[in-house]
Amino acid sequence: MSAPPARPAASVELRQERDIAAARIAVSKAMDAMGARALRKTRFVTAVSEIARNALDHGGGGVIEIHRLERPLRIMIRCRDEGPGIADIDRAMTDGFSTARSMGKGLGGARRLVEAFRIESRPGVGTTIEMEARP
Amino acid sequence: MTVAPTTEVSRLLREDFDSVLDAWFATQKREGVRRPDLFSDRESRRQLADLLRAFSEALARIDLDAPVDIEAEIWSDLRLALSEITLVRTERGVAPWEMTAFVLALKQPVFEMLQKRLTGTPEQLLQEAANFGRIVDAFAMHINEYFIAERDEIIERQRAEMMELSTPVVQLWERVLTIPLIGTLDSMRAQEVMENLLNAIVEHSAEVVIVDITGVRVVDTQVAQHLLRTAAAVRLMGAEAIISGISPKIAQTMVELGVDVGEVTTRPTIRAALDEAFRRVGFRIGRVEDTRV
């Protein structure tokens, strides 16, 4: 996607439901270490919860890397899966669209909750999402 | 003629793998690093053999001019073997220092065997021993860090699981129930909450149910959907749900997510929810003085 992956501060494998909680906890900790404000943390962690769940439910499992970026200080996460991918990203990002009969607001909501949102997905290859926010 | 700096160690491991393994095992026994209370001799030996094999394969390919970086690709098999060993050991309560000692115990026997093989060439012996020591140190450091991270994770997981153990439904007053939710609300637990709640409604002929989410840290779209579904099911049972404890942070986040609570009654605090619940069942909370008038 963007710059070559530097070594992440932490990473969490997403294989079962409780790994999503583990990902939220890890991101939460990383933001605490940056002295993040409570509201920013809640927003970012909620966005992470959405895309981690998507990687697990729609992508068949994946991994989330947590990075600390400097100047200006930011938290960045990269969530990868090697699932079926998304054929029509615009449609998937639209609120209310879901192939799983759930709310369909996860992707759109996550994008609104963070300061930078990048998505790359290829059918049959997988999906990678990056999100960034100031602490 | 330049000699590759760990030629002899590599050769030793190739030619005399079993003796090195035996010696490592014996050192561990002597230094008390082995844990016969936790692992059988066979299991310990197999673990050591896996590690030593991965180690010796990487050693044969490593470039010793560069600093030892255990995170590098060349060490990936070794890291894998290590993480497996660490995982069983953390689960069985082995301390971090024991893991470090466990790795460092490899030095002594290899030094001794090298000494025998390189008696005629002290310079090479020195260089090989130093290089080998450097690698084992890096390896010990890595396992220490890894081990601590792993242990933190287990503690965190146990804590999280404990928090999720029970979802008691409490009767607050005639026809008024509450269910305080704490921790995470995953699908399985949401199912359990719904079941407990619906059964309690029947049991207590409840009319109002307060679902308190003060203890829920994150409300994502799935949690929101569980809450709304629960409220809908409560309504089908002829009762009303009030969701309480939505903090300002969570309220703002839910708005950004585009979650609409629709008809469901919400209150910021459990106290405000209780007021509302009493109003609905025809009670009022007042000071004692007031009721005497």
Ligand SMILES: Nc1ncnc2c1ncn2[C@@H]1O[C@H](COP(=O)(O)OP(=O)(O)O)[C@@H](O)[C@H]1O
């Ligand atoms: N990691 C992924 N892999 C494959 N498909 C995905 C992935 N993430 C999202 N999608 C697709 O995008 C749709 C919308 O996702 P989202 O907005 O989170 O809603 P929901 O998860 O409720 O369906 C999903 O239903 C799915 O079809």
Ligand SMILES: [Mg+2]
């Ligand atoms: Mg989703």
